[in-house]
Amino acid sequence: MKYSIIISRSLTQAHQMADVCRRAGISAQLVRTPAVLRQGGCGSAVRVDGRDLPQARMALSRAGITSARIYTAQPGGGWQEVSGDLF
Amino acid sequence: MIYFDSAATTLQKPPSVARAMVRTMKACASPGRGGHPPANRAAEAVYRCRQEAAGLFGMDDPQRVVFTSSATHALNLAIKSVAAPGDRVLVSGYEHNAVLRPLAAIGNIRVEQAAAPLFDRAALLESFLRRIDGVSAVICTHVSNVFGFILPVEEIGALCRERQIPFVVDAAQSAGLLPLSFPRLGADFVAMPGHKSLYGPQGTGLLLCGERPVRTLLEGGTGSLSALSEMPDFLPDRLEAGTHNVPGIAGLREGIRFVRARGPEHILRHERQLAGQLVGALSQLPGVTVCSGGPEESRSGVVSFCVRDTDCETLGDLLAGEGICVRAGLHCAPAAHRSAGTLETGTVRVSFSIFNTPAQVRQFCTVLRRLIR
Numbered sequence: 211m212k213y214s215i216i217i218s219r220s221l222t223q224a225h226q227m228a229d230v231c232r233r234a235g236i237s238a239q240l241v242r243t244p245a246v247l248r249q250g251g252c253g254s255a256v257r258v259d260g261r262d263l264p265q266a267r268m269a270l271s272r273a274g275i276t277s278a279r280i281y282t283a284q285p286g287g288g289w290q291e292v293s294g295d296l297f
Numbered sequence: 298m299i300y301f302d303s304a305a306t307t308l309q310k311p312p313s314v315a316r317a318m319v320r321t322m323k324a325c326a327s328p329g330r331g332g333h334p335p336a337n338r339a340a341e342a343v344y345r346c347r348q349e350a351a352g353l354f355g356m357d358d359p360q361r362v363v364f365t366s367s368a369t370h371a372l373n374l375a376i377k378s379v380a381a382p383g384d385r386v387l388v389s390g391y392e393h394n395a396v397l398r399p400l401a402a403i404g405n406i407r408v409e410q411a412a413a414p415l416f417d418r419a420a421l422l423e424s425f426l427r428r429i430d431g432v433s434a435v436i437c438t439h440v441s442n443v444f445g446f447i448l449p450v451e452e453i454g455a456l457c458r459e460r461q462i463p464f465v466v467d468a469a470q471s472a473g474l475l476p477l478s479f480p481r482l483g484a485d486f487v488a489m490p491g492h493k494s495l496y497g498p499q500g501t502g503l504l505l506c507g508e509r510p511v512r513t514l515l516e517g518g519t520g521s522l523s524a525l526s527e528m529p530d531f532l533p534d535r536l537e538a539g540t541h542n543v544p545g546i547a548g549l550r551e552g553i554r555f556v557r558a559r560g561p562e563h564i565l566r567h568e569r570q571l572a573g574q575l576v577g578a579l580s581q582l583p584g585v586t587v588c589s590g591g592p593e594e595s596r597s598g599v600v601s602f603c604v605r606d607t608d609c610e611t612l613g614d615l616l617a618g619e620g621i622c623v624r625a626g627l628h629c630a631p632a633a634h635r636s637a638g639t640l641e642t643g644t645v646r647v648s649f650s651i652f653n654t655p656a657q658v659r660q661f662c663t664v665l666r667r668l669i670r
Contacts, residue, residue, distance in 0.1 A: 222344060250525050
Protein backbone atom coordinates (compact mmCIF):
# COMPACT_ATOMS: atom_id res chain seq x y z
CA MET A 211 0.00 0.00 0.00
CA LYS A 212 1.27 3.42 -0.89
CA TYR A 213 1.49 5.63 2.16
CA SER A 214 2.77 9.02 3.11
CA ILE A 215 4.18 10.49 6.27
CA ILE A 216 3.78 14.02 7.47
CA ILE A 217 6.66 14.98 9.70
CA SER A 218 5.84 17.02 12.78
CA ARG A 219 8.15 19.12 14.88
CA SER A 220 7.09 17.44 18.12
CA LEU A 221 5.17 14.49 19.46
CA THR A 222 2.49 16.87 20.69
CA GLN A 223 2.10 18.36 17.23
CA ALA A 224 1.96 14.86 15.75
CA HIS A 225 -0.97 14.07 18.04
CA GLN A 226 -2.62 17.30 17.03
CA MET A 227 -2.15 16.47 13.33
CA ALA A 228 -3.47 12.95 13.77
CA ASP A 229 -6.55 14.31 15.56
CA VAL A 230 -7.18 16.79 12.74
CA CYS A 231 -6.91 14.00 10.15
CA ARG A 232 -9.20 11.67 12.11
CA ARG A 233 -11.79 14.39 12.53
CA ALA A 234 -11.71 14.75 8.73
CA GLY A 235 -12.43 11.04 8.41
CA ILE A 236 -8.88 10.07 7.53
CA SER A 237 -7.16 7.15 9.19
CA ALA A 238 -3.94 8.49 10.71
CA GLN A 239 -1.27 6.72 12.73
CA LEU A 240 1.51 8.18 14.83
CA VAL A 241 4.95 6.85 13.84
CA ARG A 242 8.55 7.62 14.60
CA THR A 243 10.23 9.62 11.86
CA PRO A 244 12.33 7.23 9.72
CA ALA A 245 16.02 7.78 10.41
CA VAL A 246 16.82 8.77 6.84
CA LEU A 247 14.28 11.58 6.97
CA ARG A 248 15.31 13.06 10.27
CA GLN A 249 16.54 16.59 10.47
CA GLY A 250 18.25 17.17 13.78
CA GLY A 251 17.54 13.82 15.36
CA CYS A 252 14.57 11.81 16.60
CA GLY A 253 11.08 12.95 15.88
CA SER A 254 7.49 12.01 15.27
CA ALA A 255 5.30 11.87 12.20
CA VAL A 256 1.81 10.98 11.09
CA ARG A 257 1.28 8.20 8.59
CA VAL A 258 -1.70 8.34 6.23
CA ASP A 259 -2.76 6.34 3.20
CA GLY A 260 -1.31 7.93 0.07
CA ARG A 261 -4.77 8.30 -1.40
CA ASP A 262 -5.84 10.37 1.61
CA LEU A 263 -2.92 12.75 1.44
CA PRO A 264 -4.61 15.60 -0.47
CA GLN A 265 -7.53 15.56 1.94
CA ALA A 266 -5.15 15.38 4.94
CA ARG A 267 -3.20 18.37 3.67
CA MET A 268 -6.37 20.34 3.24
CA ALA A 269 -7.61 19.46 6.73
CA LEU A 270 -4.28 20.37 8.31
CA SER A 271 -4.15 23.63 6.44
CA ARG A 272 -7.65 24.51 7.61
CA ALA A 273 -6.56 23.75 11.17
CA GLY A 274 -3.76 26.27 10.86
CA ILE A 275 -0.92 23.76 10.60
CA THR A 276 0.90 25.37 7.76
CA SER A 277 4.34 23.84 7.57
CA ALA A 278 5.51 20.26 7.55
CA ARG A 279 7.67 18.04 5.39
CA ILE A 280 5.78 15.26 3.60
CA TYR A 281 7.19 12.11 2.07
CA THR A 282 5.66 9.24 0.16
CA ALA A 283 7.05 5.73 0.51
CA GLN A 284 8.39 4.33 -2.75
CA PRO A 285 7.56 0.80 -3.91
CA GLY A 286 11.20 -0.29 -4.05
CA GLY A 287 12.08 1.36 -0.74
CA GLY A 288 13.11 4.92 -0.13
CA TRP A 289 11.11 8.10 0.08
CA GLN A 290 10.04 10.81 -2.26
CA GLU A 291 9.43 14.28 -0.90
CA VAL A 292 6.07 15.62 -1.94
CA SER A 293 6.69 18.92 -3.62
CA GLY A 294 4.44 21.83 -4.35
CA ASP A 295 2.68 24.44 -2.29
CA LEU A 296 1.58 22.07 0.43
CA PHE A 297 0.00 24.17 3.07
CA MET B 298 -11.94 13.03 59.64
CA ILE B 299 -12.88 16.41 58.26
CA TYR B 300 -10.44 17.70 55.69
CA PHE B 301 -10.41 21.49 55.38
CA ASP B 302 -6.97 22.04 53.84
CA SER B 303 -7.75 21.98 50.13
CA ALA B 304 -5.89 25.22 49.45
CA ALA B 305 -2.76 23.15 50.12
CA THR B 306 -3.90 19.93 48.43
CA THR B 307 -7.31 18.50 47.77
CA LEU B 308 -7.24 15.17 49.59
CA GLN B 309 -10.45 13.71 48.27
CA LYS B 310 -10.29 13.15 44.52
CA PRO B 311 -12.73 11.70 42.06
CA PRO B 312 -12.16 7.89 42.07
CA SER B 313 -11.31 8.02 38.37
CA VAL B 314 -8.04 9.83 39.24
CA ALA B 315 -6.47 6.93 41.13
CA ARG B 316 -7.87 4.39 38.66
CA ALA B 317 -6.26 6.18 35.73
CA MET B 318 -2.95 6.40 37.59
CA VAL B 319 -2.87 2.69 38.35
CA ARG B 320 -3.86 1.81 34.80
CA THR B 321 -1.12 4.06 33.45
CA MET B 322 1.51 2.67 35.82
CA LYS B 323 0.79 -0.79 34.49
CA ALA B 324 0.51 -0.05 30.80
CA CYS B 325 2.47 3.05 29.88
CA ALA B 326 6.17 3.78 29.31
CA SER B 327 7.70 7.10 28.19
CA PRO B 328 6.10 9.32 25.58
CA GLY B 329 8.26 10.00 22.54
CA ARG B 330 10.95 7.57 23.60
CA GLY B 331 9.97 4.73 21.29
CA GLY B 332 7.40 3.63 18.77
CA HIS B 333 6.20 0.58 20.72
CA PRO B 334 2.72 0.29 22.24
CA PRO B 335 3.64 1.20 25.86
CA ALA B 336 5.39 4.36 24.63
CA ASN B 337 2.51 5.18 22.32
CA ARG B 338 -0.02 4.67 25.11
CA ALA B 339 2.00 7.03 27.30
CA ALA B 340 2.12 9.62 24.54
CA GLU B 341 -1.62 9.32 24.09
CA ALA B 342 -2.24 9.74 27.84
CA VAL B 343 -0.08 12.85 27.99
CA TYR B 344 -1.58 14.40 24.89
CA ARG B 345 -5.14 13.79 26.04
CA CYS B 346 -4.43 15.62 29.28
CA ARG B 347 -2.87 18.50 27.39
CA GLN B 348 -5.98 18.66 25.25
CA GLU B 349 -8.28 18.51 28.27
CA ALA B 350 -6.40 21.36 29.96
CA ALA B 351 -6.43 23.44 26.78
CA GLY B 352 -10.20 22.90 26.64
CA LEU B 353 -10.73 23.99 30.24
CA PHE B 354 -8.75 27.19 29.76
CA GLY B 355 -10.11 28.11 26.32
CA MET B 356 -6.87 27.51 24.42
CA ASP B 357 -6.86 26.45 20.77
CA ASP B 358 -3.37 25.02 20.85
CA PRO B 359 -2.49 22.20 23.27
CA GLN B 360 1.20 22.72 22.42
CA ARG B 361 1.08 25.78 24.68
CA VAL B 362 0.15 23.68 27.70
CA VAL B 363 3.38 22.68 29.45
CA PHE B 364 3.53 20.03 32.17
CA THR B 365 5.45 20.86 35.32
CA SER B 366 5.87 19.20 38.69
CA SER B 367 3.97 21.94 40.55
CA ALA B 368 2.78 25.52 40.37
CA THR B 369 6.11 26.52 41.93
CA HIS B 370 7.99 24.87 39.07
CA ALA B 371 5.70 26.57 36.56
CA LEU B 372 6.16 29.96 38.26
CA ASN B 373 9.94 29.55 38.24
CA LEU B 374 9.85 28.91 34.49
CA ALA B 375 7.64 31.92 33.86
CA ILE B 376 9.37 34.34 36.23
CA LYS B 377 12.85 33.45 35.01
CA SER B 378 11.63 34.00 31.44
CA VAL B 379 10.40 37.54 32.08
CA ALA B 380 12.68 38.92 34.81
CA ALA B 381 16.43 39.53 34.84
CA PRO B 382 18.90 41.32 37.12
CA GLY B 383 18.40 45.08 37.04
CA ASP B 384 14.66 44.81 36.35
CA ARG B 385 11.79 46.44 38.20
CA VAL B 386 8.98 43.97 38.81
CA LEU B 387 5.52 44.84 40.09
CA VAL B 388 3.60 42.39 42.31
CA SER B 389 0.56 42.46 44.55
CA GLY B 390 0.66 42.40 48.34
CA TYR B 391 -0.79 38.88 48.38
CA GLU B 392 2.05 36.94 46.75
CA HIS B 393 3.23 33.51 47.78
CA ASN B 394 6.89 32.63 48.27
CA ALA B 395 6.66 30.73 44.98
CA VAL B 396 6.70 34.19 43.39
CA LEU B 397 8.87 36.13 45.83
CA ARG B 398 11.69 33.62 46.25
CA PRO B 399 12.40 33.11 42.53
CA LEU B 400 12.55 36.90 42.19
CA ALA B 401 14.96 37.08 45.11
CA ALA B 402 17.05 34.27 43.64
CA ILE B 403 17.50 36.11 40.33
CA GLY B 404 19.08 38.91 42.34
CA ASN B 405 19.28 42.65 41.86
CA ILE B 406 15.56 42.95 41.09
CA ARG B 407 13.56 45.82 42.50
CA VAL B 408 10.31 44.21 43.59
CA GLU B 409 7.60 46.81 43.98
CA GLN B 410 4.33 46.08 45.65
CA ALA B 411 1.00 47.51 44.54
CA ALA B 412 -0.28 48.45 47.97
CA ALA B 413 -3.95 49.01 48.73
CA PRO B 414 -6.40 48.61 51.61
CA LEU B 415 -7.10 44.96 52.31
CA PHE B 416 -9.62 43.25 50.00
CA ASP B 417 -10.32 46.39 47.98
CA ARG B 418 -10.21 45.40 44.31
CA ALA B 419 -10.72 48.89 42.91
CA ALA B 420 -8.00 50.41 45.10
CA LEU B 421 -5.65 47.57 44.21
CA LEU B 422 -6.19 48.10 40.49
CA GLU B 423 -5.62 51.82 40.97
CA SER B 424 -2.36 51.03 42.77
CA PHE B 425 -1.20 48.82 39.89
CA LEU B 426 -2.07 51.61 37.45
CA ARG B 427 -0.05 54.16 39.46
CA ARG B 428 3.06 52.02 39.49
CA ILE B 429 3.01 50.06 36.26
CA ASP B 430 4.75 52.41 33.84
CA GLY B 431 8.36 51.45 33.33
CA VAL B 432 8.26 48.07 35.03
CA SER B 433 9.79 45.05 33.30
CA ALA B 434 7.09 42.58 34.33
CA VAL B 435 3.96 42.21 36.43
CA ILE B 436 3.36 39.08 38.49
CA CYS B 437 0.12 38.64 40.34
CA THR B 438 -1.73 35.92 42.14
CA HIS B 439 -5.32 35.35 41.05
CA VAL B 440 -6.60 34.36 44.50
CA SER B 441 -4.85 34.86 47.84
CA ASN B 442 -3.98 31.50 49.34
CA VAL B 443 -4.38 32.98 52.82
CA PHE B 444 -7.59 34.98 52.56
CA GLY B 445 -9.36 33.71 49.44
CA PHE B 446 -9.44 37.27 48.10
CA ILE B 447 -9.91 37.33 44.30
CA LEU B 448 -7.65 39.87 42.65
CA PRO B 449 -8.71 41.77 39.49
CA VAL B 450 -6.27 39.94 37.21
CA GLU B 451 -8.23 40.53 34.00
CA GLU B 452 -8.08 44.28 34.54
CA ILE B 453 -4.40 44.13 35.54
CA GLY B 454 -3.78 42.06 32.40
CA ALA B 455 -5.39 44.77 30.29
CA LEU B 456 -3.04 47.36 31.81
CA CYS B 457 -0.09 45.14 30.90
CA ARG B 458 -1.30 44.51 27.36
CA GLU B 459 -1.73 48.23 26.68
CA ARG B 460 1.91 48.70 27.65
CA GLN B 461 3.25 45.38 26.28
CA ILE B 462 4.53 44.45 29.71
CA PRO B 463 4.96 40.72 30.39
CA PHE B 464 2.26 39.46 32.75
CA VAL B 465 2.46 36.28 34.83
CA VAL B 466 -0.55 34.99 36.77
CA ASP B 467 -0.24 32.62 39.71
CA ALA B 468 -3.45 30.60 39.41
CA ALA B 469 -2.57 28.20 42.24
CA GLN B 470 -5.83 28.90 44.06
CA SER B 471 -8.07 29.63 41.09
CA ALA B 472 -7.43 27.01 38.41
CA GLY B 473 -10.45 24.74 38.34
CA LEU B 474 -12.39 26.98 40.70
CA LEU B 475 -12.86 30.28 38.90
CA PRO B 476 -13.76 30.41 35.24
CA LEU B 477 -10.41 31.13 33.62
CA SER B 478 -9.98 31.83 29.93
CA PHE B 479 -6.34 32.13 28.90
CA PRO B 480 -7.08 34.23 25.79
CA ARG B 481 -9.37 36.59 27.70
CA LEU B 482 -6.93 36.96 30.55
CA GLY B 483 -4.26 38.05 28.10
CA ALA B 484 -1.44 36.86 30.33
CA ASP B 485 1.87 35.70 28.96
CA PHE B 486 2.02 32.85 31.43
CA VAL B 487 -0.45 31.26 33.82
CA ALA B 488 0.98 28.84 36.38
CA MET B 489 -1.04 26.31 38.36
CA PRO B 490 -0.77 23.10 40.37
CA GLY B 491 -2.59 19.93 39.40
CA HIS B 492 -3.22 18.82 42.97
CA LYS B 493 -5.51 21.54 44.28
CA SER B 494 -8.73 22.54 42.52
CA LEU B 495 -7.94 20.54 39.40
CA TYR B 496 -8.24 17.43 41.63
CA GLY B 497 -5.14 15.77 40.16
CA PRO B 498 -2.36 14.09 42.12
CA GLN B 499 0.59 15.78 43.83
CA GLY B 500 3.62 16.20 41.56
CA THR B 501 1.65 17.69 38.70
CA GLY B 502 1.34 21.25 37.48
CA LEU B 503 0.74 23.26 34.35
CA LEU B 504 2.18 26.33 32.72
CA LEU B 505 -0.02 27.92 30.08
CA CYS B 506 2.17 29.86 27.68
CA GLY B 507 1.51 32.73 25.30
CA GLU B 508 3.86 33.86 22.56
CA ARG B 509 6.75 35.19 24.61
CA PRO B 510 10.10 33.36 24.44
CA VAL B 511 10.76 31.04 27.35
CA ARG B 512 13.96 30.20 29.18
CA THR B 513 14.68 26.65 30.24
CA LEU B 514 15.28 25.62 33.84
CA LEU B 515 16.24 22.07 32.91
CA GLU B 516 17.88 20.72 29.82
CA GLY B 517 17.81 17.11 28.69
CA GLY B 518 16.10 14.57 26.51
CA THR B 519 12.82 15.44 24.86
CA GLY B 520 12.50 12.72 22.22
CA SER B 521 12.79 15.42 19.56
CA LEU B 522 15.72 16.96 17.64
CA SER B 523 18.02 14.63 19.56
CA ALA B 524 21.08 15.33 17.44
CA LEU B 525 21.18 18.94 18.61
CA SER B 526 22.94 19.97 21.79
CA GLU B 527 20.42 22.75 22.46
CA MET B 528 16.87 22.32 23.64
CA PRO B 529 14.22 22.56 20.92
CA ASP B 530 12.92 26.09 20.46
CA PHE B 531 9.28 25.01 20.31
CA LEU B 532 6.73 24.18 22.98
CA PRO B 533 6.07 22.06 24.86
CA ASP B 534 9.38 20.26 24.27
CA ARG B 535 11.49 23.28 25.18
CA LEU B 536 10.25 23.18 28.78
CA GLU B 537 9.71 19.44 29.22
CA ALA B 538 13.15 17.85 29.52
CA GLY B 539 13.23 14.32 30.90
CA THR B 540 10.64 11.65 31.38
CA HIS B 541 7.12 12.86 32.09
CA ASN B 542 5.17 11.98 35.21
CA VAL B 543 2.83 9.91 33.06
CA PRO B 544 0.73 8.37 35.86
CA GLY B 545 0.36 11.80 37.45
CA ILE B 546 -0.62 13.37 34.16
CA ALA B 547 -3.16 10.61 33.48
CA GLY B 548 -4.63 11.27 36.94
CA LEU B 549 -4.63 14.99 36.30
CA ARG B 550 -6.58 14.45 33.09
CA GLU B 551 -9.30 12.72 35.09
CA GLY B 552 -9.30 15.54 37.62
CA ILE B 553 -9.72 18.12 34.88
CA ARG B 554 -12.49 16.06 33.28
CA PHE B 555 -14.24 16.04 36.65
CA VAL B 556 -13.93 19.81 36.94
CA ARG B 557 -15.20 20.34 33.40
CA ALA B 558 -18.13 18.02 34.01
CA ARG B 559 -19.11 19.79 37.24
CA GLY B 560 -18.22 23.24 35.98
CA PRO B 561 -15.89 25.61 37.89
CA GLU B 562 -18.83 27.95 38.50
CA HIS B 563 -20.74 25.22 40.32
CA ILE B 564 -17.71 24.26 42.41
CA LEU B 565 -17.06 27.91 43.30
CA ARG B 566 -20.68 28.42 44.29
CA HIS B 567 -20.52 25.38 46.59
CA GLU B 568 -17.29 26.50 48.25
CA ARG B 569 -18.56 30.05 48.65
CA GLN B 570 -21.67 28.80 50.38
CA LEU B 571 -19.54 26.84 52.83
CA ALA B 572 -17.25 29.83 53.35
CA GLY B 573 -20.25 32.09 53.96
CA GLN B 574 -21.68 29.61 56.46
CA LEU B 575 -18.34 29.44 58.28
CA VAL B 576 -17.78 33.20 58.34
CA GLY B 577 -21.28 33.66 59.74
CA ALA B 578 -20.68 31.12 62.50
CA LEU B 579 -17.18 32.35 63.36
CA SER B 580 -18.37 35.91 63.74
CA GLN B 581 -20.68 34.71 66.55
CA LEU B 582 -17.77 33.30 68.55
CA PRO B 583 -16.16 35.56 71.16
CA GLY B 584 -12.53 36.48 70.51
CA VAL B 585 -12.53 35.30 66.92
CA THR B 586 -11.36 37.66 64.17
CA VAL B 587 -12.16 36.58 60.64
CA CYS B 588 -9.81 37.61 57.81
CA SER B 589 -11.57 36.64 54.63
CA GLY B 590 -11.55 38.26 51.21
CA GLY B 591 -14.22 40.92 51.54
CA PRO B 592 -17.69 40.68 49.96
CA GLU B 593 -18.81 37.32 48.61
CA GLU B 594 -18.10 38.12 44.95
CA SER B 595 -14.46 38.84 45.73
CA ARG B 596 -13.70 35.72 47.73
CA SER B 597 -13.27 32.01 47.10
CA GLY B 598 -13.59 29.05 49.45
CA VAL B 599 -10.78 30.07 51.81
CA VAL B 600 -11.32 31.58 55.26
CA SER B 601 -8.59 32.68 57.67
CA PHE B 602 -9.16 33.56 61.29
CA CYS B 603 -7.38 34.26 64.56
CA VAL B 604 -8.53 33.63 68.11
CA ARG B 605 -7.57 36.16 70.78
CA ASP B 606 -4.86 34.90 73.15
CA THR B 607 -4.62 31.59 71.28
CA ASP B 608 -1.60 30.52 69.28
CA CYS B 609 -2.75 29.58 65.79
CA GLU B 610 -0.38 26.60 65.50
CA THR B 611 -1.57 25.27 68.87
CA LEU B 612 -5.16 25.63 67.76
CA GLY B 613 -4.33 23.83 64.50
CA ASP B 614 -2.85 20.96 66.53
CA LEU B 615 -5.88 20.82 68.80
CA LEU B 616 -8.18 20.67 65.80
CA ALA B 617 -6.03 17.89 64.28
CA GLY B 618 -6.46 16.01 67.54
CA GLU B 619 -10.21 16.26 67.00
CA GLY B 620 -9.88 14.85 63.48
CA ILE B 621 -10.14 18.21 61.72
CA CYS B 622 -7.42 19.13 59.24
CA VAL B 623 -6.71 22.84 58.78
CA ARG B 624 -3.58 24.82 58.08
CA ALA B 625 -2.10 27.24 60.58
CA GLY B 626 0.80 29.69 60.33
CA LEU B 627 1.94 31.93 57.51
CA HIS B 628 0.94 29.65 54.63
CA CYS B 629 4.21 30.39 52.76
CA ALA B 630 2.82 33.86 52.09
CA PRO B 631 4.48 36.33 54.48
CA ALA B 632 3.69 39.25 52.18
CA ALA B 633 -0.03 38.55 52.45
CA HIS B 634 0.19 38.38 56.24
CA ARG B 635 2.21 41.58 56.31
CA SER B 636 -0.55 43.24 54.29
CA ALA B 637 -3.16 42.01 56.76
CA GLY B 638 -1.14 42.72 59.90
CA THR B 639 -1.04 39.04 60.85
CA LEU B 640 2.65 38.43 60.17
CA GLU B 641 3.45 37.96 63.86
CA THR B 642 0.52 35.73 64.76
CA GLY B 643 -0.29 33.91 61.54
CA THR B 644 -3.82 32.63 61.06
CA VAL B 645 -5.77 29.40 61.04
CA ARG B 646 -6.91 28.73 57.50
CA VAL B 647 -9.93 26.69 56.50
CA SER B 648 -10.17 25.84 52.82
CA PHE B 649 -12.86 23.82 51.10
CA SER B 650 -13.32 21.52 48.16
CA ILE B 651 -16.35 20.22 46.33
CA PHE B 652 -16.35 17.21 48.68
CA ASN B 653 -17.02 19.23 51.85
CA THR B 654 -20.51 19.65 53.27
CA PRO B 655 -22.47 22.12 55.44
CA ALA B 656 -22.69 19.42 58.13
CA GLN B 657 -18.89 19.36 58.33
CA VAL B 658 -18.83 23.13 58.78
CA ARG B 659 -21.37 22.84 61.62
CA GLN B 660 -19.28 20.13 63.29
CA PHE B 661 -16.14 22.22 62.92
CA CYS B 662 -17.83 25.17 64.62
CA THR B 663 -19.08 22.99 67.46
CA VAL B 664 -15.58 21.65 68.08
CA LEU B 665 -13.96 25.06 67.78
CA ARG B 666 -16.43 26.59 70.25
CA ARG B 667 -15.49 23.91 72.77
CA LEU B 668 -11.74 24.29 72.20
CA ILE B 669 -11.60 28.05 72.64
CA ARG B 670 -13.99 28.27 75.55
